[in-house]
Amino acid sequence: EDKVVQSPLSLVVHEGDTVTLNCSYEVTNFRSLLWYKQEKKAPTFLFMLTSSGIEKKSGRLSSILDKKELFSILNITATQTGDSAVYLCAVGADSNYQLIWGAGTKLIIKP
C-alpha cells in the first residue's frame, strides 16, 4: 500500500531558529513530491520536486528530494512567526491521478 509519512508531527521552535521537516514515502511508480503550507484555510503550494539532488529554493524555504532513500526535506531558515502553519507533503504516481498525502507537520514559531 502506498504511503507518505511526515515527521515530526509537531514542532515548537523560537523565532530565528532553523527547522527541517521530513517526508518519507513508499509509492509505486513515483512521479513527483509536492510541499504545501496550510495556515488557517487553504493549503498553498510551495514546491514540486521530481529529480533527486536538485534543491528548490524560495526565500528562506528550500527543499530537496532523495529518490534513492525515498524522502524529502523542507528547510526553513531564520524562522518567523508567520511561518507557523501545518506543512503538508504529497506524492504523485504515474499510475493514477491521485496525490497521496502525509498527515502534516504542525510548526509553531514562538516570538
Place this chain on the structure above:
Amino acid sequence: NAGVTQTPKFQVLKTGQSMTLQCAQDMNHNSMYWYRQDPGMGLRLIYYSASEGTTDKGEVPNGYNVSRLNKREFSLRLESAAPSQTSVYFCASSEFASYSNQPQHFGDGTRLSIL
C-alpha cells in the same frame, strides 16, 4: 483574483439531511477534486474530475456524489448526512490531472458538522 471559491464556508446539519457543497474555479483548469480533512490525518480524496464530463471515485467515496456541471464548477452532494461525515471539505483544481504531477490549487474549505 478569486482562484477556487467554495460555498458555504460553514454548515451544521442534522443526521439524515442532505446538502450540496459548491465549488467554482476561474483558472480555466481542466481537473477538479474534492477532499476531506480530519484531525491527525492527511487530505483524503473523495472524488475527482479529470476533465469536463468525467468523474471518478477517490479513496473515500461512500456517502457522497459529485457533479461536474461545466468546466468551472464541481459540486459535492451528501444525500443522507452521517456524523462520520463531520469534517473540513476542500475543493481543488489543477491544469491537468494526468500523471498527478500538477500542483493543485485549493479553496478555503467548508467546515461541516453533522449532529
